[in-house]
Amino acid sequence: MTYTLNNIINSPLKNKTKAKVTSDFGKRTMYNNVTKKYETNHHNGIDIIGGNEIVSFFDGVVTSTRNNIKGYSSKYPSGNYVTIKHSECLYSTYCHLKYQSVNVKKNEIVSSNTILGLMGKTGHATGTHLHFGIKKNGKWIDPKPFLLNNTMETNNKKEITYIVKKGDNLSKIAKKYNTTWQSIYQKNKELIGNNPNLIKIGWKLKI
Numbered sequence: 001m002t003y004t005l006n007n008i009i010n011s012p013l014k015n016k017t018k019a020k021v022t023s024d025f026g027k028r029t030m031y032n033n034v035t036k037k038y039e040t041n042h043h044n045g046i047d048i049i050g051g052n053e054i055v056s057f058f059d060g061v062v063t064s065t066r067n068n069i070k071g072y073s074s075k076y077p078s079g080n081y082v083t084i085k086h087s088e089c090l091y092s093t094y095c096h097l098k099y100q101s102v103n104v105k106k107n108e109i110v111s112s113n114t115i116l117g118l119m120g121k122t123g124h125a126t127g128t129h130l131h132f133g134i135k136k137n138g139k140w141i142d143p144k145p146f147l148l149n150n151t152m153e154t155n156n157k158k159e160i161t162y163i164v165k166k167g168d169n170l171s172k173i174a175k176k177y178n179t180t181w182q183s184i185y186q187k188n189k190e191l192i193g194n195n196p197n198l199i200k201i202g203w204k205l206k207i
């Protein structure tokens with residue numbers, strides 16, 4: 001059941017390009033210690049191990065967090081978590097984070113290397129792992145394609161707005177979104193003007 005996911009491009013584990021998947025997305029059968037029966041349910045994300053620092057897998061804005069769950073909790077199955085909005089219809093969530101390790105606040109802008117918290121086992125978790133989920137148009141979907149390919153664009157027909165940060169240039173941004181700097185330049189020519197090398201921090205670019 002456990003397998004290694006290799007060649008991760010957008011990783012929720014800081015500086016890791018692989019992760020061990022201990023429980024996959026979709027239907028799963030688990031032993032319930034309370035009812036003493038095997039139960040089948042739908043796992044709405046993937047459980048992974050192989051890292052400690054949890055980062056946002058992609059740029060976005062924090063929409064909610066919890067940081068005060070000390071250990072096992074059946075009332076708060078997600079434990080300590082962070083949810084991030086990447087576009088109007090795409091959200092990612094990071095659950096079971098270590099008690100008081102959550103490092104970000106609601107409305108904070110995060111990039112793909114912002115540390116959100118540390119891997120833990122708070123909430124409904126028996127071992128230390130990260131539960132990583134992606135919700136698209138209000139529905140949980142398999143997050144693996146988002147980690148392995150830069151599918152933010154192809155999976156999400158809605159336009160992405162990118163806010164220029166310190167040290168950015170068009171090539172760097174293009175690489176992030178698997179597009180070309182020329183394409184970004186064309187879409188934002190009115191804003192950028194004649195010099196594609198001159199972009200300013202805080203500008204909102206259409207990708």
Ligand SMILES: [Zn+2]
Pocket residue numbers: 023043045046047130131132
């Ligand atoms: Zn899980």
